[in-house]
Amino acid sequence: xxxxxxxxxxxxxxxxxxxxxxxxxxxxxxxxxxxxxxxxxxxxxxxxxxxxxxxxxxxxxxxxxxxxxxxxxxxxxxxxxxxxxxxxxxxxxxxxxxxxxxxxxxxxxxxxxxxxxxxxxxxxxxxxxxxxxxxxxxxxxxxxxxxxxxxxxxxxxxxxxxxxxxxxxxxxxxxxxxxxxxxxxxxxxxxxxxxxxxxxxxxxxxxxxxxxxxxxxxxxxxxxxxxxxxxxxxxxxxxxxxxxxxxxxxxxxxxxxxxxxxxxxxxxxxxxxxxxxxxxxxxxxxxxxxxxxxxxxxxxxxxxxxxxxxxxxxxxxxxxxxxxxxxxxxxxxxxxxxxxxxxxxxxxxxxxxxxxxxxxxxxxxxxxxxxxxxxxxxxxxxxxxxxxxxxxxxxxxxxxxxxxxxxxxxxxxxxxxxxxxxxxxxxxxxxxxxxxxxxxxxxxxxxxxxxxxxxxxxxxx
Amino acid sequence: xxxxxxxxxxxxxxxxxxxxxxxxxxxxxxxxxxxxxxxxxxxxxxxxxxxxxxxxxxxxxxxxxxxxxxxxxxxx
Numbered sequence: 432x433x434x435x436x437x438x439x440x441x442x443x444x445x446x447x448x449x450x451x452x453x454x455x456x457x458x459x460x461x462x463x464x465x466x467x468x469x470x471x472x473x474x475x476x477x478x479x480x481x482x483x484x485x486x487x488x489x490x491x492x493x494x495x496x497x498x499x500x501x502x503x504x505x506x507x508x509x510x511x512x513x514x515x516x517x518x519x520x521x522x523x524x525x526x527x528x529x530x531x532x533x534x535x536x537x538x539x540x541x542x543x544x545x546x547x548x549x550x551x552x553x554x555x556x557x558x559x560x561x562x563x564x565x566x567x568x569x570x571x572x573x574x575x576x577x578x579x580x581x582x583x584x585x586x587x588x589x590x591x592x593x594x595x596x597x598x599x600x601x602x603x604x605x606x607x608x609x610x611x612x613x614x615x616x617x618x619x620x621x622x623x624x625x626x627x628x629x630x631x632x633x634x635x636x637x638x639x640x641x642x643x644x645x646x647x648x649x650x651x652x653x654x655x656x657x658x659x660x661x662x663x664x665x666x667x668x669x670x671x672x673x674x675x676x677x678x679x680x681x682x683x684x685x686x687x688x689x690x691x692x693x694x695x696x697x698x699x700x701x702x703x704x705x706x707x708x709x710x711x712x713x714x715x716x717x718x719x720x721x722x723x724x725x726x727x728x729x730x731x732x733x734x735x736x737x738x739x740x741x742x743x744x745x746x747x748x749x750x751x752x753x754x755x756x757x758x759x760x761x762x763x764x765x766x767x768x769x770x771x772x773x774x775x776x777x778x779x780x781x782x783x784x785x786x787x788x789x790x791x792x793x794x795x796x797x798x799x800x801x802x803x804x805x806x807x808x809x810x811x812x813x814x815x816x817x818x819x820x821x822x823x824x825x826x827x828x829x830x831x832x833x834x835x836x837x838x839x840x841x842x843x844x845x846x847x848x849x850x851x852x853x854x855x856x857x858x859x860x861x862x863x864x865x866x867x868x869x870x871x872x873x874x875x876x877x878x879x880x881x882x883x884x885x886x887x888x889x890x891x892x
Numbered sequence: 893x894x895x896x897x898x899x900x901x902x903x904x905x906x907x908x909x910x911x912x913x914x915x916x917x918x919x920x921x922x923x924x925x926x927x928x929x930x931x932x933x934x935x936x937x938x939x940x941x942x943x944x945x946x947x948x949x950x951x952x953x954x955x956x957x958x959x960x961x962x963x964x965x966x967x968x
Contacts (some may be wrong), residue, residue, distance in 0.1 A: 727937070731934035731935070738931060746914075750914055753914075761894050762920065765920075765928050766924045767931075769904070769909060770931060784943070
């Protein structure tokens with residue numbers, strides 16, 4: 432798309448018009464967008480077209496089009512957009528002043544030539560895996576409108592799956608990029624914890640929050656990820672010291688040491704989820720089952736830290752405006768605020784030893800595989816899920832397989848796959864690498880992409 | 893688990909909510925207690941893990957980035 436814009440084969444304005452028309456035609460049914468930034472998008476598209484025209488005419492290096500020239504994209508509405516109120520999925524934030532500047536990652540996308548078309552629906556304050564938002568309505572899965580899109584970046588997954596935009600940005604604390612990528616059948620990346628700047632986004636859990644892209648193609652995911660990288664010393668949670676692009680490394684699909692996670696990750700996956708993991712493993716030649724250390728403990732610790740930090744962050748509003756909170760999560764926020772401090776401190780101390788065990792595992796493996804969600808998307812409003820004979824609360828269970836991974840900070844590419852037993856609904860495979868080795872996850876994902884076993888499918892909307 | 897103010901943890905919810913200035917009615921106290929009871933089960937699992945003394949949280953705080961240039965005393 433960007434190459435065509437740079438070459439003058441299509442204009443950024445034309446791509447924008449097509450995106451806007453698709454949003455107009457489909458959003459009443461899928462409910463992905465909460466804000467549209469039409470004027471800004473037109474301004475950005477015109478600037479890209481003018482830049483590309485100058486480049487073609489004069490070849491001045493200063494006018495060289497960015498890698499995402501003219502590509503429409505949208506962001507979860509916890510990203511600051513200058514002049515727009517950062518809702519973070521809430522009613523409470525409606526009374527906040529509009530953002531005075533863009534989030535750092537929005538600035539990075541603009542520098543790369545991308546065109547921002549709006550803000551996207553999400554679970555309130557990112558505390559959920561389903562995007563059943565009572566204030567703005569639920570997101571509807573483009574592959575089956577009766578089903579959830581996953582969350583909390585549900586609008587981000589929905590917009591890509593519905594063909595509204597080819598790239599979106601989301602956040603992932605416990606699975607909030609990987610779960611909607613899985614349930615909507617799109618590519619998703621949760622980078623290493625500390626890889627991308629979080630400045631200018633509404634926080635959820637300071638010590639676990641990640642940001643990342645979702646896309647309709649693996650190349651698009653890599654382009655966006657490379658464009659987003661820019662070490663930020665002003666974000667205390669940004670630990671990256673240099674940019675490490677992946678795009679030029681993906682073609683090297685040589686031998687990788689690839690294992691399949693068993694135990695906890697097998698036990699909490701339904702047969703359909705196990706099927707896609709088996710297909711990915713077969714495609715990649717992975718035969719060895721690997722035990723991930725302390726997965727159940729890690730999920731418990733992540734759960735405790737999430738509840739405690741989330742409850743503390745919103746304590747003032749919970750005191751005075753609890754009735755304005757999302758009914759599906761307000762009691763969890765309050766329970767988190769009341770947790771004994773010993774629970775939180777022990778969970779954080781546990782995390783350090785856990786990290787060391789996980790990193791030691793990657794001395795023997797380049798990439799590990801497991802499902803991203805226990806099952807395909809359930810119907811909106813589902814309260815309980817049967818996972819291999821065990822009843823699990825639906826809204827929490829969607830993160831069973833993602834939480835232990837993000838708690839260790841490992842990068843994950845969510846590769847969309849299509850089981851034969853889910854009536855056409857997708858489930859993603861998590862392609863997991865050691866911290867700072869996104870390149871290895873992308874290489875394995877490229878093998879799945881090229882083999883034709885992972886990728887998006889069109890929707891009938 | 894059905895919301896109930898008979899849960900032992902419901903008393904804890906009432907008292908800590910009062911300390912934090914969180915106004916909860918009986919129904920909400922019961923619902924919050926259900927969630928906190930679930931988390932308590934998870935916390936019990938973590939409590940059972942023996943943590944070495946050196947598994948500490950000092951990484952949360954750093955007074956300033958370590959200097960990488962000459963600081964007037966040493967070549968760093």
